[in-house]
Amino acid sequence: MLFLEEPIFSIYSIPGIMWVHLSLTTIPIMVIMLAPALRQIDAAYEEAGEMSGASALTIFFRVTLPLLSPAILTAFIAGLIRSLETFEVEQLLGVPAGIYVYATRIFEMISREPPLFSQALALSTVFLAMLFMLAGYYQIYLRRAGHRATLTGKGLRLQLRKRAFAPLISLVLILYVLFSIFLPLLVLISGSLNKLFGFFFLEDPWTFQHWLGVFGDDRFVRSVINSVSLGLTVGLLGCLLFALLSWVIVRSRLWSRDILSFLVWLPWAIPGLILGLTLLSLVLNVPGLNKLYGTLIPLILALIIKELPIGVQMIRTSIAQTSMELEEAAKMSGAGFWQIFRRITLPLIAPTLISVFLLIFASTIRDISTVVLIAAPGTRTLSLLMFDFASSGRFESAAVVGVIIAFISLCVAAIAFRLGHRQDVR
Numbered sequence: 001m002l003f004l005e006e007p008i009f010s011i012y013s014i015p016g017i018m019w020v021h022l023s024l025t026t027i028p029i030m031v032i033m034l035a036p037a038l039r040q041i042d043a044a045y046e047e048a049g050e051m052s053g054a055s056a057l058t059i060f061f062r063v064t065l066p067l068l069s070p071a072i073l074t075a076f077i078a079g080l081i082r083s084l085e086t087f088e089v090e091q092l093l094g095v096p097a098g099i100y101v102y103a104t105r106i107f108e109m110i111s112r113e114p115p116l117f118s119q120a121l122a123l124s125t126v127f128l129a130m131l132f133m134l135a136g137y138y139q140i141y142l143r144r145a146g147h148r149a150t151l152t153g154k155g156l157r158l159q160l161r162k163r164a165f166a167p168l169i170s171l172v173l174i175l176y177v178l179f180s181i182f183l184p185l186l187v188l189i190s191g192s193l194n195k196l197f198g199f200f201f202l203e204d205p206w207t208f209q210h211w212l213g214v215f216g217d218d219r220f221v222r223s224v225i226n227s228v229s230l231g232l233t234v235g236l237l238g239c240l241l242f243a244l245l246s247w248v249i250v251r252s253r254l255w256s257r258d259i260l261s262f263l264v265w266l267p268w269a270i271p272g273l274i275l276g277l278t279l280l281s282l283v284l285n286v287p288g289l290n291k292l293y294g295t296l297i298p299l300i301l302a303l304i305i306k307e308l309p310i311g312v313q314m315i316r317t318s319i320a321q322t323s324m325e326l327e328e329a330a331k332m333s334g335a336g337f338w339q340i341f342r343r344i345t346l347p348l349i350a351p352t353l354i355s356v357f358l359l360i361f362a363s364t365i366r367d368i369s370t371v372v373l374i375a376a377p378g379t380r381t382l383s384l385l386m387f388d389f390a391s392s393g394r395f396e397s398a399a400v401v402g403v404i405i406a407f408i409s410l411c412v413a414a415i416a417f418r419l420g421h422r423q424d425v426r
Helices: 014-039 043-051 056-085 088-097 102-111 117-145 166-192 209-216 220-251 257-263 272-285 297-320 324-332 337-348 350-366 382-391 395-425
Strands: none
Touching: 014 056, 014 088, 014 166, 014 297, 014 350, 043 056, 056 117, 056 297, 088 102, 088 382, 102 117, 117 257, 117 272, 166 395, 209 220, 209 395, 220 257, 220 297, 220 337, 220 350, 220 382, 220 395, 272 297, 297 350, 324 337, 337 350, 350 382, 350 395, 382 395
């Protein structure tokens, strides 16, 4: 930034790591998780508050937030757990500065010679205990507060609400996006074109050699195919599976649905590194499964398991916001379960499904911790290729792969938002 002569802080520090997570992971995930729930709130709830003389701030705290509380709690727990199990950012920015966190300590134990598998598994029990407490509190809260159906068959208006202070808020948000997302993306693009990453003001600093080197790498094309295939497969299969599980938890009368709702959180009790290590051991040691090693199937299974909690909780909240009378009307008309699920439930929660797919796709093509151990030496994704470049000090080539990952994610996001807009119009 040209108007600053000294850095604000070192990126190789706790504030630097926090900035990266807030800018590129935590806040975007929160927005993606909460936006569908907000879209399904009938404007009549807030208008009733206005008719009673309440201010916009009072309506926000007394009407909007209580209606969104299950989704907000889900987003909070998801953000907290994700922050505890993150690996790649801390590995690249924290370890050089002597900053170790939970995931990097586990990775260090596994990477030793000989590996300290028992100690790594023992350390993961701390994470398991913490998750049990969070999941238990989540179940107790939902049982006491319950879900409020905001999407009914009595008419619904999802109109945009304009406020006098909206331009000011919009300006603040635009500046945040500019400095937290687009500025780092610009630096990433520039770094991929630098002869030496980050040295923008050298004489004649620009070159395309790093792009040509990445495109000429034998692993590149296969990595692109693997990443896109993984993202689409995990996203589509995951959304269908998560929707079915969510319907069972919210709508069915099975005695075990509370247990199932609790167990859904378990994949997040296992750090990505431990999950990958466990599945790797399973694939290599179980007869018949060892033939799958070297294919994408173990990676697909691992990533679907990893995304299970966030997918189920987001879709569960959306189904709970939808009144049962809409499905009961179809049942009274003679429709069976699958017909109701396909023609009533899924269309009603389509905006949430699109958000879940987008979130899973982006997480899948960026994932490193889950697949770094289970991926065979000849099976690389773009994220693993980028991690290989960065770990070996080839930051310029890593930046090239990072730009490509960002481009693929933005293309899929544009398509998803387009489909989401059509659903909103309907």
